[in-house]
Amino acid sequence: MxxxxxxxxxxxxxxxxxxxxxxxxxxxxxxxxxxxxxxxxxxxxxxxxxxxxxxxxxxxxxxxxxxxxxxxxxxxxxxxxxxxxxxGEHPENEGGGRVARYAWxxxxxxxxxxxxxxxxxxxxxxxxxxxxxxxxxxxxxxxxxxxxxxxxxxxxxxxxxxxxxxxxxxxxxxxxxxDLELETDDPGTGTCGRCTRCMDRCPTGAIKAPGVVDARLCISYLTIENRGEIPRHLRPLVGDWAFGCDVCQEVCPYNKTKATKSHWPEFSAESGYGPYLDIVETLGIRDEEEFKQHFAGTPLTRPGRAGILRNCCVAAGNLKLTVAVPVLVTALREDSSPLVRSHAAWALGEFGNPEAMTALREAANREQDARCREEIDLALQGAVNEEGATDPDGTRGLE
Ligand code: SF4
Ligand code: SF4
Incomplete structure (x- = not known):
C-alpha cells in the first residue's frame, strides 16, 4: 500500500x-x-x-x-x-412517556x-x-x-x-x-415554499425565525441535554414527551409524503425501547446501576437517571396518569436526587387529589433542599388555588 x-x-x-x-x-x-x-x-x-x-x-x-x-x-x-x-408512527398513547423516533x-x-x-x-x-x-x-x-x-x-x-x-x-x-481527494457534489437545494407548519405547531414556540431554534425552549434540549430543571412555565407545554420531541418533523409535509421505514433493524422499535417509556416502571428506578442496566445500549441513557425520571414526572403530571401517583409519592419521599423530588412535587400538584396533597404536606415538613421545598410549596398553593377556583367561598382548600 x-x-x-x-x-x-x-x-x-x-x-x-x-x-x-x-x-x-x-x-x-x-x-x-x-x-x-x-x-x-x-x-x-x-x-x-x-x-x-x-x-x-x-x-x-x-x-x-x-x-x-x-x-x-x-x-x-x-x-x-x-x-x-x-x-414508523407512534401508536396511540396509553399512558407512556413519548420517545422521539430516533431513540426507539x-x-x-x-x-x-x-x-x-x-x-x-x-x-x-x-x-x-x-x-x-x-x-x-x-x-x-x-x-x-x-x-x-x-x-x-x-x-x-x-x-x-x-x-x-x-x-x-x-x-x-x-x-x-x-485525507483523500474525492470528486465533490453540488450543495443540496430545496425549499419550504410558503409552509410554516413547524413554526406554527412547535409546542413551546422554540423556532424563533426560519432555521433558528432556541434550545432553551426546545423540548428536545430540555428533556435530553438539559441537566437541570425543566422551567415551570414550560412543563405543561412538554406534554407527554419524555425523551426528545418530533413535532416539527411530524408536521413537515416532506416527512408526511417521503419518510420510508429504515432498512437498519437496529433502529426498529423492537430492537430498543420503542415509542413509549413505561412511566411507572421508570419512576421506580432508584439507583444508577439499575438505570444503566435498564436502558443499556439505547440512546435513553443520555439524560442520566435523574433526567429521565424528571421527564417522566412531567409527562405523568401532564397526562394526569393516576396510576403513577404512588410512584410519584415514593419518588418525592425517597429519591436521592433533588431534581427528581422537585419534579415529582410538581406532578403531584397537577393531580391535587387527597393522596397527592397528603404526600406534599408530609414532604413539606421533611424536605431539606431549598429548591424542593419551594416546588412543594408552589404545588400545594397551586392545588389549593385550583380547588378555590371551583369553590366560590374559597373555603374548601383551607381546611
Ligand atoms: S423539537 Fe419540538 S420543541 Fe424543539 S423546535 Fe421542534 S417542535 Fe419545537
Ligand atoms: S414544516 Fe417542513 S416544509 Fe414546512 S416550513 Fe417546516 S421544515 Fe419547511
Whole structure:
C-alpha cells in the first residue's frame, strides 16, 4: 500500500458511493474540507443570542466547530452519509412517556460507527491506499448538518433540520473526514415554499425565525441535554414527551409524503425501547446501576437517571396518569436526587387529589433542599388555588 493517496477523484467517488450504498447508507455526498463559513456565521449568531443554552460542545469556538481541518490537519474531503432511522408512527398513547423516533432502537452512535469504520477499510482495500480518516456521528464538534448540506444531502428547513427531497428529515448524518481527494457534489437545494407548519405547531414556540431554534425552549434540549430543571412555565407545554420531541418533523409535509421505514433493524422499535417509556416502571428506578442496566445500549441513557425520571414526572403530571401517583409519592419521599423530588412535587400538584396533597404536606415538613421545598410549596398553593377556583367561598382548600 502506498502512503500517498493518489486515486483518481472521480473513480474514488464512484467506489465510495457503491460501498456506502452496500453498507446500507441511504444518502452519500462529498464536500471539500474547507471551512463552512455560512454555517459558522449562523452558529456564531446563535451562540451570541444565548440560544445554545448550556450545551458545552455547542459553545466551542466557531473556528473549531466549522473547520474540518481543525479536526484533521490532512483533511481533503468530507464524506457525509445519511441513514434513515424512521421507525414508523407512534401508536396511540396509553399512558407512556413519548420517545422521539430516533431513540426507539439501539444507540445510533455505536451502530453507525461500526459501519463507518468498515466503510473506510473497504475503501482502503478497493483503492489500494492507506486513508487517514476520522469518522463520527453527532459526536465531534463539526457542523454536521452544514457539511451535509454542502455535500448535497439536503437543504435546511425552517425547523433547522436538513431535509432531503427523497426521504425527508428522519435521518442520521455520519461523516468521514478523509485525507483523500474525492470528486465533490453540488450543495443540496430545496425549499419550504410558503409552509410554516413547524413554526406554527412547535409546542413551546422554540423556532424563533426560519432555521433558528432556541434550545432553551426546545423540548428536545430540555428533556435530553438539559441537566437541570425543566422551567415551570414550560412543563405543561412538554406534554407527554419524555425523551426528545418530533413535532416539527411530524408536521413537515416532506416527512408526511417521503419518510420510508429504515432498512437498519437496529433502529426498529423492537430492537430498543420503542415509542413509549413505561412511566411507572421508570419512576421506580432508584439507583444508577439499575438505570444503566435498564436502558443499556439505547440512546435513553443520555439524560442520566435523574433526567429521565424528571421527564417522566412531567409527562405523568401532564397526562394526569393516576396510576403513577404512588410512584410519584415514593419518588418525592425517597429519591436521592433533588431534581427528581422537585419534579415529582410538581406532578403531584397537577393531580391535587387527597393522596397527592397528603404526600406534599408530609414532604413539606421533611424536605431539606431549598429548591424542593419551594416546588412543594408552589404545588400545594397551586392545588389549593385550583380547588378555590371551583369553590366560590374559597373555603374548601383551607381546611
Ligand atoms: S423539537 Fe419540538 S420543541 Fe424543539 S423546535 Fe421542534 S417542535 Fe419545537
Ligand atoms: S414544516 Fe414546512 S416550513 Fe417546516 S421544515 Fe417542513 S416544509 Fe419547511
Amino acid at each position: 502506498s502512503s500517498i493517496p493518489t486515486p483518481n477523484p472521480e473513480e474514488a467517488r464512484r467506489i465510495l458511493e457503491e460501498r456506502a450504498r452496500a453498507a446500507g447508507f441511504d444518502l452519500v455526498g462529498v464536500t471539500d474540507a474547507e471551512p463552512l463559513e455560512e454555517g459558522g456565521e449562523r452558529l456564531r449568531e446563535w451562540q451570541d443570542a444565548g440560544m445554545a443554552a448550556d450545551m458545552g460542545y455547542m459553545h466551542r469556538p466557531v473556528e473549531l466547530l466549522s473547520n474540518p481541518k481543525k479536526l484533521q490537519k490532512s483533511a481533503r474531503s468530507v464524506v457525509s452519509l445519511g441513514v434513515s432511522y424512521y421507525p 432502537g439501539r444507540d445510533y452512535h455505536e451502530v453507525i460507527k461500526k459501519r463507518l469504520f468498515r466503510l473506510r477499510e473497504e475503501l482502503e482495500e478497493e483503492l489500494g491506499v492507506r486513508i487517514k480518516a476520522r469518522g463520527f456521528t453527532d459526536a465531534v464538534p463539526l457542523l454536521e448538518r452544514s457539511a451535509a448540506q454542502h455535500a448535497g444531502l439536503g437543504f435546511f428547513g425552517r425547523n433547522s433540520c436538513l431535509i432531503n427531497n427523497d426521504i425527508g428529515s428522519y435521518f442520521f448524518i455520519a461523516d468521514l473526514i478523509l
